[in-house]
Amino acid sequence: MGVFEDLVGQERATTVLRQAVSAAADALAGGRGAGMTHAWLFTGPPGSGRSDAARAFAAALLCPDQGCGHCDSCHQVEIGSHPDLTWVRPEGLSYSARQTRDLVLKGAGAPTLGRWRIVLFEDADRATEAAANALLKAIEEPPPRTVWLLCAPSPDDMIITIRSRCRVVTLRTPPTEAVAHVLATRDGVPDDVAWFAARAARGDIGRARRLALDEEVRRRREEVLSIPASLSGVSECIAAAERLVKTSTEDADAATATLNEAETAELRKVYGEGSTGKGLNKGLVRGGAGALKELETLQKSRATRIKRDSIDVALLDLVAYYRDVLAVQLGAGVELANEDRRREVEALAGGSTPEDTLRRTEAIMICRERLAANVNPQIAVEAMTLALRDPRLLR
Template identity: 50%
Template sequence: MSEAPEWLMQGLAHAPVFDDLIGQQHAIEELSLAVAASHGDPGVPGAAMTHAWLFTGPAGSGRSVAARAFAAALQCADRGCGHCSHCRTVAAHTHSDVRAVIPEGLTISVKEMRQVVQLAARSPAAGRYQIVLIEDADRLTEGASNALLKAVEEPAEHTVFLLCAPSTHPDDVSVTIRSRCRVVGLRTPSAPAIADVLARRDGVDPETAHWAASVAAGHVGRARRLARDEQAREQRRQVLALPTSLASVADVFEQSAELLARAKGEASSMSQTRDAAEIEELKTALGAGGTGKGAVGAARGSAGVVKEMERRQKSRATRTERDVLDRALVDLSGFYRDVLARSLGSTAPLLNPDMPGQVDAVAKRLGPDGALAAVDAVLACREAIELNVKPQIAIEAMVMALFAGGQRRRSA
């Protein structure tokens, strides 16, 4: 693809809507070029803009942030000013022509995708495009992928599809959909870049910002939560205490139960208030509390709708619990990565620079082989949970493997 004039890139690369996209200058330039092409700017090749985009990158790199910023810039007459009604409503998830698919359960169903695709084929009501933003395209069922593929193959003139997924691997996005999208690959942001944003934009004190950025393994959202939330910091401390708390088989089951209980408790606290408000709003919309003639009949007829809402909330709670567990497992895998590095004599910076004593103690106990086996056990647990193995079984198997690895090392 030919390059745009330097003056144009200098004018667009720092559009305000892209401010939250940390350490991704290459992606900002490509997206800015596409926005310029969509406006027909002179000197910009029309091929810079296309109707289907796939944003890939590791968790926390900003896939959905990039997609939403791009959606705002495409709708905005000023190419992403950040303060017009288009930019503000896209950021608030309320723009009438930007339809976001954010899976609350384990998958995105074919029914949901068909509804979105049908609506996306309409002409824009207020903006320049109808935009479909799928935040977790790797959760599309086979039927949903097929429904999306047909729309991507034969798009309406003013429809743009923005998909987000961890990678272009067929397990994440089907080959046929991938082949019809332009891929924007995002990188893991550096710790200094994250710390700078936390301090400058979020008002976090520099020391806390540096610490949060250094332990978040490049995950911007995780760093922001650790910097702001004492409860999140305490949960991390409890998770990382596990490797030094396994002295007996009884500890295996006790620590497994505590890890699961913390995940359930956090997921429950995140869901309860939201669920109650949703049910109350739905019942009100369906006429609950009415005293007219048809009030009783309307209430009876709405029972099925309320039940469907409750089913969706239960599915969302399951997804939330698994996301919380996965976050804990990512922290744990980072700890054992540090253990492996230290046991091999590496001088690479620790992912957990605030825990050098614990890392060294576990490294001395496990050695390189034991540390590698521990990393494998944690990663196997993450994969098992993703494949719908019951979390209790997956967690207990992992913790038992961690305990057994330490015991073998002691007896050697």
């Protein structure tokens, strides 16, 4: 299988990328390479596979056979160890100018294996304003064999001077049947579970795979979708908000605890903790105090991001739930993301108006905006659950 075969439901984007790979090969052979450029911006909704498409493109550019999928080069790109690929995944809430300048330096070198030097920057929209300006300078004057692959939800998430210098590849939400087919054929998921996960994930194949294979993920989704029916009073709204935030905090702690411990131990080791010799251990550990403090700051930022992302997944599940309610109220003949809860959705649709449903959806989106603006999660989610109980609060 070639490297582009895993891009589910992205036929148009795949065609563009294949043509660019052919143009890149022509450029390496001394031709004009028309259709290949030094900067690309991969955009699309959550779960559309932005980073997967960028990774496949990187593999195809670095592969002598234009992305065969089975050679050493393709395998190295897959696991992130190729010497000519710098793969950046911002772990915190933002990506600083200092980090970006270091990244630019890495991308400025000549290719080790003689093809391309590629920088794959996931979540490039997390770059701060100063970082974006540093990135712009690198994209404006790139070395002849350097290719930048940036990923962001939409072109508008990048400053106009960057996106105007990039070729934009727009990915779409994969159709349910395509996601279900992948789960059934590649992951061995039973058909009924595959269709349930594909609908519930709304085209996000990573989320669909987790729903299909992890019972705990399914359980947490059920807890989130039980919120609307539980909001019988103010105290219930407060309790529901507390449960949601607590669960997200526990997820973040579980995801970061082991990693934080390993990172801290490694840094202490680098700065001499445990070394022998008079005065050696104490002096080197003291010299690393600043580095240790910086690491702790990065770890806190990462934990905050994971917590926020966990809450956001829950909020998007609620958006899909009320979208189904609205579809039933308006008689729209569309597939329900929550087909497994159809009776409950129909009951809520019959007991409220489309205007109420729109206000409830707006309350969820306002909560997302507040969380992105660093509002206290408990306060933001409480305001949302109160508005879900009584949508007149948004009038």
